[in-house]
Structures are given as structure tokens and as C-alpha cells.
Amino acid sequence: MNLFETVKENVKLRQAAENYGFDISRNDMICCPFHNDDSPSLKLYDDHFYCFGCGEHGDVIDFVSKLFSLSPKEAAERLAQDFGICYDSDERTDTSKYRKDSILRRIKASQEKEKENHVYNVLCSYFRLLQDWKHDYAPVSPDDVVDPRFTEALTKSAYIEHLLDRMMAGSKEKGIADGEIVRIEKVVKRHEGNFVTEIQK
Ligand SMILES: [Zn+2]
Known part of the structure; x- marks a missing residue:
């Protein structure tokens, strides 16, 4: 008090x-x-x-x-x-409260920054992956069954590029759902896993 x-x-x-x-x-x-x-x-x-x-x-x-x-x-x-009343010095209370708030704010900011960097890295890897897919799984003749990775590369590339541009520009809004990031991260990891296995063979 x-x-x-x-x-x-x-x-x-x-x-x-x-x-x-x-x-x-x-x-x-x-x-x-x-x-x-x-x-x-x-x-x-x-x-x-x-x-x-x-x-x-x-x-x-x-x-x-x-x-x-x-x-x-x-x-x-x-x-x-x-009246001989003891009390907490309000200055001391205020200062420590202020200090605590400021530390919490900094922790929160750095956590957000870290999360942002993580999202950016995931999207970058995904974008590179899509570019590979666009090249590697492109149908060779009109009769070929279209590989879903090629379709994904065509439909997602522009969107991912747009998100990366926005993040580079310092936009706070990610413009993408957390769930989608998780999915993309899995795709990227699976691909990186395959890549490593292929190299080791
Ligand atoms: Zn009076």
C-alpha cells in the first residue's frame, strides 16, 4: 500500500x-x-x-x-x-514498477522480433522451395499429369513474395495466419529432410 x-x-x-x-x-x-x-x-x-x-x-x-x-x-x-504510520515509500514503489514494466516491455518486444524473424526465415525458405518446384516439376508435354508441387508453386509464389516484401518494409501485420506458417514450416522441413537424405545416398 x-x-x-x-x-x-x-x-x-x-x-x-x-x-x-x-x-x-x-x-x-x-x-x-x-x-x-x-x-x-x-x-x-x-x-x-x-x-x-x-x-x-x-x-x-x-x-x-x-x-x-x-x-x-x-x-x-x-x-x-x-500519527506514527509506516508506509512503503511511493517513489520506491513507482520506480520499481516502472522498471519492471520497462523490462517486460523489452522482453515482449524481443520475443515478437524473434517470432517475426522466424516467420520471415520460414517464408524465405518456402519461397526458394517454390522456385525450385516451378522449375523441377514443370510438365514437359501437354499430356503430362500436373504435379501438385508445380501447381502450388504457381499459385503461392506471388503471394509469398508479397508477404516477404511487406515484412521487409517493416509492416507489423503479418497478413498470414499462424496455422499457415506452421503448415509451410512442415513443408519446408520435409523438403530439407529429403534433400539431406538425397545428398547422403
Ligand atoms: Zn467553511
């Missing part, structure tokens, strides 16, 4: 007013220090105050801040000191 929450939770308006020298009437009213008040018109509730004369209102930190012309932070620190 930070300073503000801790102070507000631990110091009631009545306690603060009493501590700073106000006479509190039986119905929790005091003479308002924020306007020229002859009879008590400021009502103290547990967690806030309201003046029926001038309309001034707020929580316990606002009360002390206005009373002593302090910033809200200074008022909270004064209350913490006067």
Missing part, C-alpha cells in the same frame, strides 16, 4: 482535527478554518469533511493540505509522521 492509501485508511478526520487543536462538538462539527466561521459549520465524517458554510470538502489529506498549505504528498507525509 502506498502512502496515500495507508494514511487515509489509518487516520479519521476526527483524529486529525483533534490532533491539530480543533474543538470538536458532540455532533462532530468544528469551526471551519477555511472561512470566517463563528459557529461550527464544518462536519467531520470518518473519511471526509464538508463545510456547510463555504462548501469546502475533501478527505483527511485534503484537510491537512489546505490547513497547512502543503502539497497533498507533503500533507500525507506529515500525517504519517504525526
Whole structure:
């Protein structure tokens, strides 16, 4: 819990007013220090105050801040000191939270970059593979049964080339489903596997 929450939770308006020298009437009213008040018109509730004369209102930190012309932070620190309240320094909390956020952001960015590079590499390999297929499995005569790899090369090449261009241009949108990448990766791996086996023979 930070300073503000801790102070507000631990110091009631009545306690603060009493501590700073106000006479509190039986119905929790005091003479308002924020306007020229002859009879008590400021009502103290547990967690806030309201003046029926001038309309001034707020929580316990606002009360002390206005009373002593302090910033809200200074008022909270004064209350913490006067009432012996321990709290986490909000600066320390904020800084470590900021640092943590920034580290998480960097990790996320590098993971995204890695994923992007991986997708790019897979698409590049696939594109090279399609170029080979277009050449290797092209029908020789009009009577040949068309090899599905040749068809795939014809239908996919332009699309893959377009995706690679977009990625090179730094587009954040992949423009391709993760599932399709997985399929392509399998195709590429299978081919590379075959290639290695053929070499080893
Ligand atoms: Zn008032």
C-alpha cells in the first residue's frame, strides 16, 4: 500500500482535527478554518469533511493540505509522521514498477522480433522451395499429369513474395495466419529432410 492509501485508511478526520487543536462538538462539527466561521459549520465524517458554510470538502489529506498549505504528498507525509504510520515509500514503489514494466516491455518486444524473424526465415525458405518446384516439376508435354508441387508453386509464389516484401518494409501485420506458417514450416522441413537424405545416398 502506498502512502496515500495507508494514511487515509489509518487516520479519521476526527483524529486529525483533534490532533491539530480543533474543538470538536458532540455532533462532530468544528469551526471551519477555511472561512470566517463563528459557529461550527464544518462536519467531520470518518473519511471526509464538508463545510456547510463555504462548501469546502475533501478527505483527511485534503484537510491537512489546505490547513497547512502543503502539497497533498507533503500533507500525507506529515500525517504519517504525526500519527506514527509506516508506509512503503511511493517513489520506491513507482520506480520499481516502472522498471519492471520497462523490462517486460523489452522482453515482449524481443520475443515478437524473434517470432517475426522466424516467420520471415520460414517464408524465405518456402519461397526458394517454390522456385525450385516451378522449375523441377514443370510438365514437359501437354499430356503430362500436373504435379501438385508445380501447381502450388504457381499459385503461392506471388503471394509469398508479397508477404516477404511487406515484412521487409517493416509492416507489423503479418497478413498470414499462424496455422499457415506452421503448415509451410512442415513443408519446408520435409523438403530439407529429403534433400539431406538425397545428398547422403
Ligand atoms: Zn467553511
